[in-house]
Amino acid sequence: MAQLLASRLGTTAHLSPLLHKAKRLGLGCPEYLEHVAVARGLGYFGRLPSSAGGRESESGPSLPDPDQFSNEELAIALMSPALPYSIIRLRMAAGMLGADAISVDKILRLARQERCETIVRYIAECAFRVEPEHPLWTSLMEKLPPVPSLAPDILPHPSRFVAMSGITRAGRQTSAIWIRPLH
Numbered sequence: 001m002a003q004l005l006a007s008r009l010g011t012t013a014h015l016s017p018l019l020h021k022a023k024r025l026g027l028g029c030p031e032y033l034e035h036v037a038v039a040r041g042l043g044y045f046g047r048l049p050s051s052a053g054g055r056e057s058e059s060g061p062s063l064p065d066p067d068q069f070s071n072e073e074l075a076i077a078l079m080s081p082a083l084p085y086s087i088i089r090l091r092m093a094a095g096m097l098g099a100d101a102i103s104v105d106k107i108l109r110l111a112r113q114e115r116c117e118t119i120v121r122y123i124a125e126c127a128f129r130v131e132p133e134h135p136l137w138t139s140l141m142e143k144l145p146p147v148p149s150l151a152p153d154i155l156p157h158p159s160r161f162v163a164m165s166g167i168t169r170a171g172r173q174t175s176a177i178w179i180r181p182l183h
């Protein structure tokens with residue numbers, strides 16, 4: 001079995017109420033959460049297999065409505081320390097945090113509940129470097145405790161949360177854009 005993110009962070013996994021909710025909605029394995037993220041606009045990560053975790057279906061898992069499982073819940077579920085470590089899921093979580101109309105209060109409540117405040121703060125710090133004027137990142141950084149010193153290979157490098165160009169109309173320069181859902 002793959003190492004849990006909690007273990008990599010030096011903590012223990014807990015029984016996640018959010019992952020229990022996801023399971024009740026038919027999203028019992030991490031690949032189904034990824035499927036929902038792609039369906040909600042993270043096409044940057046490509047097409048996911050139509051059947052994940054052994055569940056045979058032409059269209060993959062049924063997709064819960066955002067009223068049933070919000071983008072905030074999806075973002076936090078994707079970064080749950082109770083799941084096996086996955087850089088792709090952490091990148092998807094960062095993208096979903098950047099979705100339109102994300103509630104700071106809901107993210108803060110879910111991050112505390114799911115014991116992933118460190119991850120949310122790390123992502124907010126990375127995003128702030130790219131989008132310093134975005135109110136979400138500023139608010140999260142103001143309200144979350146600072147990230148403790150982590151080994152460099154525990155969470156993805158900040159460059160893994162952005163799309164970068166090397167050549168623009170202005171010539172050769174690096175332009176970074178935060179990855180977020182397209183719709």
